[in-house]
Amino acid sequence: MSLADLNERSKAIFRQIVETYLETGDPVGSRTISRTGSLGVSPATIRNVMADLEDVGLLAAPHTSAGRIPTDIGLRFFVDGLMEVGNLTKSEREAIRGKCATTGRAVEDVLSEATRALSGLSRCASVVMVPKQELSVRHIEFVPIAPGRALVVLVAEDGSVENRIIDIPIGLPASALIQAGNYLSARLVGRSIEDVASAVQAELSAKQAELDALTSKVVEDGLAVWTGGEAPASLIISGQGNLLESVQAAEDLERIRQLFDELERKKDLIKLMELAKDGRGVRLFIGAENNLFSLSGSSLVVSPYMNGANKIVGVIGVIGPTRLNYARIVPMVDYTARVVGRLL
Known part of the structure; x- marks a missing residue:
């Protein structure tokens, strides 16, 4: 099924479900959607559309809840075709630029500050792949x-x-x-x-x-x-403690524990981030799309950054639950990568 197969009403209902879920973290029911009044359709109509969306794998019903949550496939469908990317505020841009200021500091110091800025603004963990230093x-x-x-x-x-x-x-x-x-x-x-x-x-x-x-x-x-054998890149990870703020139940705590284990496997994480060096722009890895996050159900939003020779040398991004505010995180990661690139 492609985005073209959904009519406008189905698109609107699906978008509302995903945006509500990303905001609350709770399964979304038909009454919740109908109460917004923005769609002008009855709960029964919404239920029928939700059933169709579940049949094609975009939604799932957790436990015995009457509500639905987007699947990993549904989230990919949303971010690729329906999401409206927001803009960073002036204060957010200033915070990122200020944190990354390089006066009198080494490259690793700049990258460390960049990850701290990202983790602080996103309230998630952030990670940067530090390039191998090429000495003259x-x-x-x-x-x-x-x-x-x-x-x-x-x-x-x-x-x-x-x-x-x-x-x-x-x-x-x-x-x-x-x-x-x-x-x-x-x-x-x-x-x-x-x-x-x-x-x-x-x-x-x-x-x-x-x-x-x-x-x-x-x-x-x-x-x-x-x-012939390039030295492996190293990683800087910041803000893991932020991930505990989203814990709402025992299964959430287990998911975070799994994510902490995954972050410890830095070799696997470096391999995943290396994939983002193949092209420019922000790249998203959502949940089970990648084996590394298949247990924790986490997402990685990353963007490559360049050096003064306009060569991609590393990758920076945000790691968190699949319930990320992608519309806010994507421009945040993109802007931070561009600031780091300019400073380097």
Whole structure:
């Protein structure tokens, strides 16, 4: 069933049910909808429409209640086609900008403040994926340590030193290692390995590097050991305590406990947030749409943010029950991501 299959009356009733549920958290009955007077239809008519909406999987009846709540499919149907996204107030925008101000602070400090701003305004938990820091390179050197083995020593602009071990052809002369180090240092100095890896690879492939085959292999392996396995991103999570404010019954408490467990599985959460880096704009993961939140019945609203080179480097968003005020949360997450991007 698509949105086009609903007539205007069914759309209006469905929207009213979802908006009432998101506001109250309680199952919505036909009398509740009819009392608003905005639809001009009888409770009996509303009941018939609700039964049709339940048949197609947009609504469900919890327990023995006469009311209905939207299913995860129904919420997706609502946010994709019926929801009217609100605007942030001037004070909300100022609060986000003020919290994220970067004067004299590191990137992680900015991102931490951004999550605190989001959790405070949304009254939910907020999360940000912190990008791997790409340090600029001062020097790279290949040091033989054993037959067929060499140490790749990288010195960053901030003075930090990292080492990796690579395999090299047995009997490779020391002059080839020196030449490989000089070749890479000349191209990497002041830049990150990630920035120049593709350019160096193209140069080697086009035989424009004036290196022999063995030295070229050392250069390729030296690059690969740094760029082949990207370090995992880290997460900053704020405002978990806000989630307890929505607890109304024992099953709500169990749901929050499950969500806390899910937040502890940061690897899975990072994988989910990585999906949002594939495109621009806000992305929603609602309830059982993703295995990570299948137990807690939670939603994640996230948006990627960019660095000064207009490159997506991380993701920030809000986690909470599926009964989120999506119309308010979506612009809030979108605005925060754009503010973080400008500041970075």
